[in-house]
Amino acid sequence: MSAAEVRPATPSDAAEIARIQRLTWRAAYTDLLGAEAIDELDAADLEGTWAETIEFPGSLVYLATEGEFTVGYCVAGPAPEEEAAAADGSAPEDATGLIAALVVEPRWGRRGHAGRLLGTAAGGLREAGLDRGITWVAQSDHATLGFYRRTGWNPDGTVRTLDTxxxxxxxxxxxxxxxxxxxx
Known part of the structure; x- marks a missing residue:
């Protein structure tokens, strides 16, 4: 295995992040969103959105690399109040960070990239003064749920339903x- 690393993303990485998103969404979400919706992910618009995300204040975007290849990304930052609130709407006791996305290109899976990305993002969130993390995972995504459970993250009883x-x-x-x- 080539050297595997995680580094902060720069705006020049936006095209590569967009490529990984399109490829991974095609593999994981075609049944849910439909091939037409995936095909409509415009490369230029997606790259622009990623460049803005990378530069957004408080946003932490990391890339996983293996050798010369970019193989995944993670987006983290302070959790919006409405995302961190308890099911009854009360504010959380701890300062909360959000793992908004953690994606590894399927062909690079099972090589530790997701763990390195999550570990690096967690470190960045701690440096920002946050104590705990949250993320949202499709209830049917058993692989991702299993990954987070192995890191000690567990469902807290809060669910949401999105119209795709x-x-x-x-x-x-x-x-x-x-x-x-x-x-x-």
Whole structure:
């Protein structure tokens, strides 16, 4: 295996992040969103959105690389109040970070990239003064749910339902410490 690393993204990485998103969404979400919706992800618009995300204040965007290849990305930052609130709407006790996206290109899976990305993002969120993390995962995505459970993040009982245009997607919120100790 070539050297695997995680580094902060720069705006010049936007095209590569967009490529990974389109490819991964095609593999993971075609049944849910439909091939037409995936095909409509315009490369230029997606690249522009990623460049803005990378430069957005408080946004932490990291890339996983293996050798010369970019193989995944993670987006994190402070959790919006409405995302971090308890099911009854009360504010969380701890300062909360959000893992908004953690994606590894399928052909690079099972090589530790997701763990390195999550560990790096958790470190960045801790440096920003946050204590715990949350993320949303499709209830039917058993691989991702299993990954987070292995890191010590578990469902907290909060769910949301999103209208995909082709049906409803039920997501569960997972939460856990930002003091991760992942095996290397």
């Amino acid at each position: 245009g082709r049906g409803m997607l039920r997501e569960v919120r997972l939460t856990g410490t930002l003091r991760l100790e992942l095996a290397h």
